[in-house]
């Protein structure tokens with residue numbers, strides 16, 4: 001997995017949006033900070049049913065474009081920021097196997113969304 005500095009670079013490059021579907025995402029560290037400030041509003045436990053649905057959907061993960069299980073490296077060129085649903089849906093399949101275009105061939109989604117980084 002990327003180092004903290006590499007993660008920062010990935011978020012800057014990918015603009016706090018999923019590289020596959022383009023939805024805004026929030027990194028785990030930000031979610032954990034918000035949860036500490038608003039524990040009653042942001043439920044988060046081990047089971048999916050015990051997790052706040054919006055934060056679960058917007059959960060940013062680092063994904064290997066060529067899956068690690070298929071020999072993909074953790075180099076930044078092979079790593080992208082994606083939402084949890086896209087990461088889980090593709091699982092260990094290659095882009096060709098699931099019929100997805102390579103998201104690295106198009107510009108990342110840009111908007112005023114900043115990933116709520118001010119909570120870090």
Ligand SMILES: [Zn+2]
Pocket residue numbers: 018019020021022023082083084085086087
């Ligand atoms: Zn997505």
